[in-house]
Amino acid sequence: MLKLKVEEMSCGHCVKAVTEAASSVNDVEKVEIDLAGGLVTVSGNADSAAVIAAISEAGYPAQQVG
Known part of the structure; x- marks a missing residue:
């Protein structure tokens, strides 16, 4: 399992794009x-x-946590 902190997610569209x-x-x-x-x-x-x-390429900077 991979846990990530993803910046700049603020709405349902963001959730869909990241998913x-x-x-x-x-x-x-x-x-x-x-x-x-x-x-x-x-x-x-x-x-x-x-x-x-x-x-990240989708526009949401991500980094691994934990």
């Missing part, structure tokens, strides 16, 4: 978002750097 970006990475099984906390949890065996890159 789609993370889900586009191979081996991502599930994406859960805590909009209020700015946290994204990604389940599966995806490469963490690839997930972070995909979310």
